[in-house]
Amino acid sequence: MITQRAPFPIVTKAIKLFGDWLKQRRELHELMEYDEEFGTLEPVARELNVAPTDLDSLVRQGPQGANELPSMLAALDIDEATLRRAEPALLRDMERVCSFCAHKRRCDQELAAHTTAVNYVEYCENADTIDALRLTN
Secondary structure, X not given: OOOOOOOXXXXXXXXXXXXXXXXXXXXXXXXXXXXXXXXXXXHHHHHHOOOHHHHHHHHHHOOOOOOHHHHHHHHOOOOHHHHXXXXXXXXXXXXXXXXXXXXXXXXXXXXXXOOHHHHHHHHOOOHHHHHHHHHHO
């Protein structure tokens, strides 16, 4: 049996990273165009329940800004889909907090080591919310 490997995995990863960066640049450009056209980002920010300054920062973080949150929730036996249906605003707020987190490296390490459930309270800025969610489960 012949197993197929992706040719040139480093090149493939570089192309994906460049594509992600390009997408983020387009989103920033669209945000700036909207701001120039309408003079304010407040309606968009209000719709997303964030401050206008946070909106700019969130777009700069890119779509991967809260990548750790689904894994964190799964590691702590919190069903993201159920949370999304029951408390969409709460989940969006958790994503916002996760996007601004300064402890991403530690979070990634804990997730990889499967020690999240033991140590998340030490570094996760969503720890209080997670604790409250875990009490309701």
